[in-house]
Amino acid sequence: MMVRGAVSRQASRTLAAAGVAVFLGIWCLLSYGGIVPAVILPSPSEVFWAIPYLHFEEALVRSALASLYRVFMGFLLAAAVAIPLGILMGTFPPVKRFFSPLVDPLRFLPISAIVPLFIVWFGFEDLQKVMFLFVGIVVYMLPLVVEAVERVDDVYLQTATTLGASRWQLVWHVLVPGSSPAVGEALRVMNGIGWTYVIMAEVVNAPSGLGHLITVSQRYGHMDRMFALVFAILLIGV
Numbered sequence: 108m109m110v111r112g113a114v115s116r117q118a119s120r121t122l123a124a125a126g127v128a129v130f131l132g133i134w135c136l137l138s139y140g141g142i143v144p145a146v147i148l149p150s151p152s153e154v155f156w157a158i159p160y161l162h163f164e165e166a167l168v169r170s171a172l173a174s175l176y177r178v179f180m181g182f183l184l185a186a187a188v189a190i191p192l193g194i195l196m197g198t199f200p201p202v203k204r205f206f207s208p209l210v211d212p213l214r215f216l217p218i219s220a221i222v223p224l225f226i227v228w229f230g231f232e233d234l235q236k237v238m239f240l241f242v243g244i245v246v247y248m249l250p251l252v253v254e255a256v257e258r259v260d261d262v263y264l265q266t267a268t269t270l271g272a273s274r275w276q277l278v279w280h281v282l283v284p285g286s287s288p289a290v291g292e293a294l295r296v297m298n299g300i301g302w303t304y305v306i307m308a309e310v311v312n313a314p315s316g317l318g319h320l321i322t323v324s325q326r327y328g329h330m331d332r333m334f335a336l337v338f339a340i341l342l343i344g345v
Contacts, residue, residue, distance in 0.1 A: 157329070157332045177305060178298070180237045197286070210246065225238055264282075
């Protein structure tokens with residue numbers, strides 16, 4: 108096995124399947140073998156049969172759509188703020204110096220700590236959950252957009268300047284296209300971050316949503332349903 112050696116497509120598929128098989132094998136051994144009690148680790152079959160119950164009795168699809176709507180709206184608001192502001196911060200250092208003391212500390216704020224504050228500001232309805240997700244996503248998305256713009260090679264700016272490009276032409280025709288691949292990757296990753304926060308967003312007074320179902324299942328000790336819901340979130344995220 109070479110350091111950073113290339114892996115063929117067939118080998119990648121085989122290794123991926125092997126990884127999943129090993130994971131399932133360990134899970135089966137621990138659960139069916141009685142090594143870990145079912146109240147802690149339900150078996151794969153228990154998790155599988157929890158899905159029909161959640162679908163027919165707990166409106167799994169409706170809850171998934173509710174969570175999807177909240178995550179999408181929070182993500183959309185975060186992108187609408189982070190992309191233009193990140194481009195400005197990555198293009199003009201004075202703008203970055205102005206906003207950095209306000210934005211950078213927010214990345215170290217425990218996001219769960221602002222839930223009570225957002226309840227006071229936005230109430231208990233969907234607006235509170237969307238705004239919570241918006242803040243949770245935008246504080247991590249913004250630095251990635253700034254970094255993507257700053258990593259565009261100066262040679263492109265110098266070439267465009269030599270050809271007579273104006274300041275805003277440098278932004279729209281050099282920096283924006285040059286940073287687009289990295290910004291796209293940041294958007295993909297940040298969409299996943301939204302699903303990590305949706306549970307906290309739906310803990311408080313959510314009539315539906317996957318986070319609400321997980322909270323109810325945890326309250327009554329239904330570990331099989333909790334695992335099924337976690338796998339549902341992973342599937343949607345993928």
